[in-house]
Amino acid sequence: xxxxxxWAVLLVFGLWLVWLVLRRFFRTPSGFExxxxxxxxxxEFYGRLERALPDLYIFPQVAFRALMRPRSPSxxxxxxxxxxxxxxxxxxxxxxxxxxSPVVIIELDDRTHSAERDEKRDAMTANxxxxxxxxxxxxxxxxxxxxxxxxxxx
Numbered sequence: 001x002x003x004x005x006x007w008a009v010l011l012v013f014g015l016w017l018v019w020l021v022l023r024r025f026f027r028t029p030s031g032f033e034x035x036x037x038x039x040x041x042x043x044e045f046y047g048r049l050e051r052a053l054p055d056l057y058i059f060p061q062v063a064f065r066a067l068m069r070p071r072s073p074s075x076x077x078x079x080x081x082x083x084x085x086x087x088x089x090x091x092x093x094x095x096x097x098x099x100x101s102p103v104v105i106i107e108l109d110d111r112t113h114s115a116e117r118d119e120k121r122d123a124m125t126a127n128x129x130x131x132x133x134x135x136x137x138x139x140x141x142x143x144x145x146x147x148x149x150x151x152x153x154x
Contacts, residue, residue: 037061041137051143053146056095056098057100059094059095059096061090063090064089067091067094067105068125092105092107093106103131104149104153106133107133109136133149133150
């Protein structure tokens with residue numbers, strides 16, 4: 001039979017464990033700060049898009065989950081797995097007609113982009129029926145090039 005001192009040690013140890021577990025669930029966030037919606041580079045490119053496509057809507061930073069959803073039943077594991085593939089992804093720009101029907105997705109690729117990852121993303125969006133146009137950040141297309149590229153998908 002444990003002595004009262006051992007019970008006290010066990011009680012203190014147990015309370016300490018409970019405190020550790022609860023602390024994880026009730027931790028206050030360290031705080032948040034605002035972040036610009038677009039980088040300076042993306043802002044400049046957005047201006048080009050506006051000049052090239054004045055009769056279309058251009059939406060920046062659109063979440064994939066706003067554009068597509070898994071075909072699997074929502075109660076299935078496949079749905080959860082497929083949704084996790086798009087859950088945190090977004091496109092740089094979505095170009096839509098005035099009725100809000102999408103025309104193309106536009107990506108502005110910089111040095112941080114990976115060709116392999118981009119290929120997978122483009123396959124996902126193509127599977128949902130979207131066309132993705134990619135432009136290199138280091139070689140921005142002219143307004144006329146953008147207009148011609150997008151008009152070919154209208």
